[in-house]
Amino acid sequence: MSDSIDFLPGRLDRAAPFYVAGHRGLVGSAIWRNLEAEGFQNLVGRSSSHLDLKNRDDVFAFFAETKPRYVVLAAAKVGGILANNTYPVDFLSENLQIQVNVLDAARKHGVERLLFLGSSCIYPKFAEQPIREDSLLTGHLEPTNDAYAIAKIAGIVQIQAVRRQYGLPWISAMPTNLYGPGDNFSPTGSHVLPALIRRYDEAVRAGATSVTNWGTGSPRREFLHVDDMAAACLHLLEHYDGPSQVNVGTGSDVSIKELASIVADAVGYNGDMTWDTSKPDGTPQKLLDVSLLAKAGWTASIPLVEGVRRTVEWYKSNATDLRE
Numbered sequence: 001m002s003d004s005i006d007f008l009p010g011r012l013d014r015a016a017p018f019y020v021a022g023h024r025g026l027v028g029s030a031i032w033r034n035l036e037a038e039g040f041q042n043l044v045g046r047s048s049s050h051l052d053l054k055n056r057d058d059v060f061a062f063f064a065e066t067k068p069r070y071v072v073l074a075a076a077k078v079g080g081i082l083a084n085n086t087y088p089v090d091f092l093s094e095n096l097q098i099q100v101n102v103l104d105a106a107r108k109h110g111v112e113r114l115l116f117l118g119s120s121c122i123y124p125k126f127a128e129q130p131i132r133e134d135s136l137l138t139g140h141l142e143p144t145n146d147a148y149a150i151a152k153i154a155g156i157v158q159i160q161a162v163r164r165q166y167g168l169p170w171i172s173a174m175p176t177n178l179y180g181p182g183d184n185f186s187p188t189g190s191h192v193l194p195a196l197i198r199r200y201d202e203a204v205r206a207g208a209t210s211v212t213n214w215g216t217g218s219p220r221r222e223f224l225h226v227d228d229m230a231a232a233c234l235h236l237l238e239h240y241d242g243p244s245q246v247n248v249g250t251g252s253d254v255s256i257k258e259l260a261s262i263v264a265d266a267v268g269y270n271g272d273m274t275w276d277t278s279k280p281d282g283t284p285q286k287l288l289d290v291s292l293l294a295k296a297g298w299t300a301s302i303p304l305v306e307g308v309r310r311t312v313e314w315y316k317s318n319a320t321d322l323r324e
């Protein structure tokens, strides 16, 4: 693996067709907003009900019809620790199908720049912290999300293989845990941050004096606001071209207990907090080393407390119209 920045690709053409796969999801919708704000005039998106990316023939027909010049692959089966642990076959199989179809069709139709999104869970469960890109495949994965992680690792390898075999300047980014407007707030399927917002908001509304969160509260996680993530994606497409996946995070982490207090303050919950230790903790710490990203010229700008405040505000305005 090389951490050198081999080639600076430069500004993308704002008039070229740009396909955002998964444009209605947490990350895809933020990328779409950012690209619009940055002047892209020819954005292409399809919901899963219009184009199921698991259907290979439909994916190839879509690329033949729309001929995107740039692609961000932000479509995936995504969920929190419990969903990953309960439905590993779905997380492995659906993600492999989506990735292979989109990457094969993009290659056949000569997509110039493509960004594949993985996740920080690709790294070994006990990787040295902060986790460097070259920790990949140096140890055992966290069992609650190994199936999902293997699919994401296959995606990284497919990007590297396309670079090697076809010489295309495609890249991969590995985001840390993300949050923000448009997140999945399902009590059982979501990630921790939206789950806590919903739980604490419901507690305030119900006048409850105690809430129970999952696990021990001691695991440490790093949280990046999705608007920062979207900005990082465009930055990487315009400034980075190397075979190594690039970690995308803030460079600092908090314990789940600390996060719960931040969310409680933002929502206005003053009661007790207990912990259901029958639920899994997952990996003890996930903090990314973001020096390669910094070398490429990008750092996060939205502090966690501010990001949580904005997300709570968004949640309160949209709580009646959320996806499950």
Ligand SMILES: NC(=O)C1=CN([C@@H]2O[C@H](COP(=O)(O)OP(=O)(O)OC[C@H]3O[C@@H](n4cnc5c(N)ncnc54)[C@H](OP(=O)(O)O)[C@@H]3O)[C@@H](O)[C@H]2O)C=CC1
Residues within 6 Å of the ligand: 021, 022, 023, 024, 025, 026, 027, 028, 046, 047, 048, 049, 051, 052, 053, 054, 073, 074, 075, 076, 077, 078, 098, 117, 118, 119, 120, 174, 175, 176, 177, 178, 179, 182, 183, 184, 191
């Ligand atoms: N959320 C997080 O904390 C993190 C996310 N990531 C990565 O970021 C990417 C985006 O995640 P996120 O935005 O959170 O996920 P979401 O669940 O919010 O969005 C996923 C999107 O994928 C689309 N999709 C899923 N299956 C299909 C399918 N078969 N055909 C077409 N579209 C499909 C959905 O489309 P539709 O809405 O139309 O059904 C949805 O818009 C993923 O690769 C994920 O691994 C990485 C690290 C952390």
Ligand SMILES: C[C@H]1O[C@H](OP(=O)(O)OP(=O)(O)OC[C@H]2O[C@@H](n3cnc4c(=O)[nH]c(N)nc43)[C@H](O)[C@@H]2O)[C@@H](O)[C@@H](O)C1=O
Residues within 6 Å of the ligand: 079, 080, 081, 082, 084, 119, 120, 121, 145, 148, 149, 176, 177, 178, 189, 190, 191, 192, 193, 195, 196, 213, 214, 215, 216, 219, 221, 256, 279, 280, 281, 282, 283, 286
């Ligand atoms: C992004 C990442 O997301 C997942 O991994 P994870 O980092 O473990 O994510 P999580 O947000 O679900 O949990 C973080 C921590 O928080 C604790 N926790 C407390 N209370 C709740 C709670 O109510 N819900 C959830 N989900 N977790 C809770 C929970 O017990 C754990 O200790 C993988 O899918 C993985 O594949 C992946 O890529």
